[in-house]
Amino acid sequence: MSDRSTAVVLGGSLAGLLAARALAPFAGRVLLIERDALPEGPEPRRGVPQARHVHQLWSGGALALEQLLPGVTGRLLAAGGTRMPVPTDMVALSPYGWFRRWTESAFMLRSSRDLLESVIRREVLADGRVTAVDRTEVLGLTGSRSAVTGVRLRGxxxxxxxMRAGLVVDATGRGSRAPQWLAFLGLPAPRRREVSSGVAYASRLFRAPDGAGDGFPVVNVQPDPRGGRPGRGGVLMPVEDGRWLVTVFGSRGGEPTPDADDFVRYAREELRHPVIGELLAGAEPLSGVAFTRSTANRRWYYERMPAWPENFVVVGDAVCALNPVYGHGMTVAAQTALAVRDLVRRRGFGAAGLARRLQRTVGRTVRTAWDLAVGSDVFYPQATATGPTLRERATQAYVGRLMYTATGNGRIARRVTSVTSLERGVASLLAPSVLLAAAVGPLKPQLTGPPLTRRERGAVGRS
Structure with a gap:
C-alpha cells in the first residue's frame, strides 16, 4: 500500500474518530494517532479532562453522526444513553425568562462523554481500514510550505x-501546535480571535433521588451577560445508570470553587434561581468536584491564509474551540466530519487542491456555532480587549428580542431551538415571519417559576 493512499489522523477524541470514519471509504488505510492509552470501554481518559463536565449531542450533530455511522444512535441508547425531545423535556431559564416546554422541534442525545466516545470508538475501530496507534506523541509535520508529506512521531x-501520508488531519484539540508546525514549514501565522468570558466550571456526579426516573428533564439556569455583572449558571443533566451530572459555572468575579462542601450552596444561592440546588437536596454525591478554566472561545482562520499546503487539514477544537456552556463542540465535530466525507467523495482522495477546499469547508461548518457563542460571551467584562463591535451589539439586541419572544411564542421557540441545535443556520432567524413575531413579542404571559410537572417535583420531594 502506497504512502499516498494513507491518511493519518492526529488525536483519538471525538473529532479525530469521526474524521477517521469520514476518510475510511476513500483512503487505502487510516491511522489514528493518540497520545493516551485508549480504553476498552466508557472509562476516563487523561487527554479529555472536559469529559467530567456536562456534554450533550444536539440533533444537528446526532443526524450527522447517524449518516457517518448508521445505527449508532440505537447502539448508544442500548448502552444507556437517552434521546430527549427539546424543548419538551428541558426546564430552562434564559436571560429573558423561563421557556415553556413546547412540543418537540429538536432533540439531544444524553449520556456521559465517556459512554458516547466509547460507543463511537468501538464503531469506528470495527472498520478494518482504521487502525488506532495509541501512546504515541506527535512531534511535528514533514514536508514543505507547499505540501505536507507526513508526521514525526515518538512511540x-x-x-x-x-510516518509518510497522503493526508494529515490535525484533531489534537485546544492544545494543537498547528500554528508552530506551519511556521516551521515557512508559512505565515494564521489570523486568530479569542473571546473569553472568564468562565470557570465545577462539576459533580450525583445519584438521582428515588423516583426521578430516566425521563427527568434537563434543568438549565442560564447566565445573563448583560449589565456588566458576573454571569452564573448551571445545568443538571440526567445520564446513564440513574445518575445526574451537574455543572455550575461563573464568569470573572462569580466563579464556583473546587470545594465539594460549597457545590450545592453555590447552585442554590449564587444562580439566578435556586432550582438546581433545591433538586440536589435529595441527591447523593457520587464523586468529587471536577474544576476547569479552559473555556475560552478561540478560532484560527486557517481558511483565510494566503497559502495553504497540500495534504494537511485542521478540524475540531484545533480550529474552533468553543465555550462548553453552549454544548456545540461535539455537534460541530460530527457535522465537520460529514462535510469532509462528502467533499472527498466528490473530489477524490489525493486530488490537487483538496486540502485547501477541505479547510474552507471546515471554516464554513464552524461558523454558526462560533457566531452563537461569541455573540453572547463578548458581552462579559474583559472578554476581549475592545469589547463588542457595533455589529455584535445590534445582533445581540435582535437575538435578545427573539429570546424574549420565545418565552411566550411556541413557533419562535421552536425556530430558535432549531438554530441552537445546529439543524438550521442563523439566517433562518431573519425570515420575514420571524422578524414580525419578534416585533410583536410573546403571545403568552411569562412563567413565574420553573415548569416542572407535579410528578417531577414529587419525585424529588418538592411539593
Whole structure:
C-alpha cells in the first residue's frame, strides 16, 4: 500500500474518530494517532479532562453522526444513553425568562462523554481500514510550505519515526501546535480571535433521588451577560445508570470553587434561581468536584491564509474551540466530519487542491456555532480587549428580542431551538415571519417559576 493512499489522523477524541470514519471509504488505510492509552470501554481518559463536565449531542450533530455511522444512535441508547425531545423535556431559564416546554422541534442525545466516545470508538475501530496507534506523541509535520508529506512521531518506547501520508488531519484539540508546525514549514501565522468570558466550571456526579426516573428533564439556569455583572449558571443533566451530572459555572468575579462542601450552596444561592440546588437536596454525591478554566472561545482562520499546503487539514477544537456552556463542540465535530466525507467523495482522495477546499469547508461548518457563542460571551467584562463591535451589539439586541419572544411564542421557540441545535443556520432567524413575531413579542404571559410537572417535583420531594 502506497504512502499516498494513507491518511493519518492526529488525536483519538471525538473529532479525530469521526474524521477517521469520514476518510475510511476513500483512503487505502487510516491511522489514528493518540497520545493516551485508549480504553476498552466508557472509562476516563487523561487527554479529555472536559469529559467530567456536562456534554450533550444536539440533533444537528446526532443526524450527522447517524449518516457517518448508521445505527449508532440505537447502539448508544442500548448502552444507556437517552434521546430527549427539546424543548419538551428541558426546564430552562434564559436571560429573558423561563421557556415553556413546547412540543418537540429538536432533540439531544444524553449520556456521559465517556459512554458516547466509547460507543463511537468501538464503531469506528470495527472498520478494518482504521487502525488506532495509541501512546504515541506527535512531534511535528514533514514536508514543505507547499505540501505536507507526513508526521514525526515518538512511540511509547521512546523511539522516533516518520510516518509518510497522503493526508494529515490535525484533531489534537485546544492544545494543537498547528500554528508552530506551519511556521516551521515557512508559512505565515494564521489570523486568530479569542473571546473569553472568564468562565470557570465545577462539576459533580450525583445519584438521582428515588423516583426521578430516566425521563427527568434537563434543568438549565442560564447566565445573563448583560449589565456588566458576573454571569452564573448551571445545568443538571440526567445520564446513564440513574445518575445526574451537574455543572455550575461563573464568569470573572462569580466563579464556583473546587470545594465539594460549597457545590450545592453555590447552585442554590449564587444562580439566578435556586432550582438546581433545591433538586440536589435529595441527591447523593457520587464523586468529587471536577474544576476547569479552559473555556475560552478561540478560532484560527486557517481558511483565510494566503497559502495553504497540500495534504494537511485542521478540524475540531484545533480550529474552533468553543465555550462548553453552549454544548456545540461535539455537534460541530460530527457535522465537520460529514462535510469532509462528502467533499472527498466528490473530489477524490489525493486530488490537487483538496486540502485547501477541505479547510474552507471546515471554516464554513464552524461558523454558526462560533457566531452563537461569541455573540453572547463578548458581552462579559474583559472578554476581549475592545469589547463588542457595533455589529455584535445590534445582533445581540435582535437575538435578545427573539429570546424574549420565545418565552411566550411556541413557533419562535421552536425556530430558535432549531438554530441552537445546529439543524438550521442563523439566517433562518431573519425570515420575514420571524422578524414580525419578534416585533410583536410573546403571545403568552411569562412563567413565574420553573415548569416542572407535579410528578417531577414529587419525585424529588418538592411539593
Amino acid at each position: 511509547a518506547d521512546g523511539a522516533e519515526r516518520t
